[in-house]
Amino acid sequence: MGGMLEELRSRVERCRAVAAESELPVEIGSPVALPAAPAEAPTAAVAVFRLFEWVEGPLFRFDCPDELRSAEAWRDLPDLDTLRPMPIVLGWEMWSWRSTVEGRLGVCGGEQIALDPVEGDVYYVDDWAWFQRNIEWEAVADVYHPIAPDAVTFFTEWVFGPRYPELVSLVLGPGLLEQRIGKGRHKGELSDAWLRLLQRAELVQDPLPVIPEDPVPLVSGDRDRPD
Numbered sequence: 666m667g668g669m670l671e672e673l674r675s676r677v678e679r680c681r682a683v684a685a686e687s688e689l690p691v692e693i694g695s696p697v698a699l700p701a702a703p704a705e706a707p708t709a710a711v712a713v714f715r716l717f718e719w720v721e722g723p724l725f726r727f728d729c730p731d732e733l734r735s736a737e738a739w740r741d742l743p744d745l746d747t748l749r750p751m752p753i754v755l756g757w758e759m760w761s762w763r764s765t766v767e768g769r770l771g772v773c774g775g776e777q778i779a780l781d782p783v784e785g786d787v788y789y790v791d792d793w794a795w796f797q798r799n800i801e802w803e804a805v806a807d808v809y810h811p812i813a814p815d816a817v818t819f820f821t822e823w824v825f826g827p828r829y830p831e832l833v834s835l836v837l838g839p840g841l842l843e844q845r846i847g848k849g850r851h852k853g854e855l856s857d858a859w860l861r862l863l864q865r866a867e868l869v870q871d872p873l874p875v876i877p878e879d880p881v882p883l884v885s886g887d888r889d890r891p892d
Contacts, residue, residue, distance in 0.1 A: 669817050670712055676825040676868060677716050683866045689858045694718035697729060703739040706732065707785030709815035710753070720824065722859025724833060724841065725778075727756030727824065732782065742782060752779035755787065755816065758836050776836050780816060787812045787819040789836060810835060827869055829860065 681693050697718040702711045714729040721727075730753045731738040743751045758775040779788050792808040812832075813819035822828045830842050844856040855861050863869040 666709055666712070666815070666817055669821055670709075673713070673817055673821040673825060674716055676821065676866070679866045679868070680825060680862055683862055687862070687865060689862050689865075690723070691858050691862050692719065692721040694720065699729070699733060701735045702733055703736045705782075706739060707780065707782065707816065709785055709817040710755070710780055713816045713820050721759075722862070723857055724760050724837060724859065725756055725758055725824075727778070727820075730754060730780075739782075749781060749788075750783050752777075752788075753782050754778070755780045755819075760837055760841065778812075778819075778836075785815050787814075787816060787823075791836075825863070825868060829863055829869060833857070833860075 677693065680691075683689075684691050684693060694717045696716055697714060699711055699715055710730075711733055714733060719726065719728040732742060732753045733739075742753070755778045757777045761775055776789070776791060779790065780786075781788070789810045789812060790805075790808055791810070812823060812835075823832045833839075833841055841857065842855075842860070846854050846856050855864075860869065864871040
């Protein structure tokens, strides 16, 4: 994890500098010590949020989960008899109608990016109600999407790296990637300020690469899960 973590640290600092120079509407929170992080928590996830407490762009927000801040919150994780343990929410999309409505109610709205508290891998489910009602992997193959083997890999490649367009396409659809600002001094620029940040930091190609139809491979340790 050491080499990848240092790469993430470098990318975070590069994006901080670009954000400060460009005044793009994005946020990268300050580092947080997490002195009470539970010993049982995935070490990669704890390491990530020691680099920043949150990051936010127009489409996604990732915030240090309570479960990584204290042993008490970790113990409060529900013990459910489902295909996977009750996940820790790493972040959520902020674009959809659901996100807008639930956000007004003061809760985290939108589709969530999940962290397995036992295995430490990151995944996305686009129909949680269906996923939690089933006990066979074959029944949920179309809604379960493994993304990365750990949080450091996820943030390095999918948030601060070249696979960010794939994350947008997976959760929100590919159409948002090409949306442009319609008027004002930034007319014609991409509407996703986080994508513009990554391009200016030379972490994502400009123009955007072609997104494959099935961009998400299975992560290691998922041999018993659907292909």
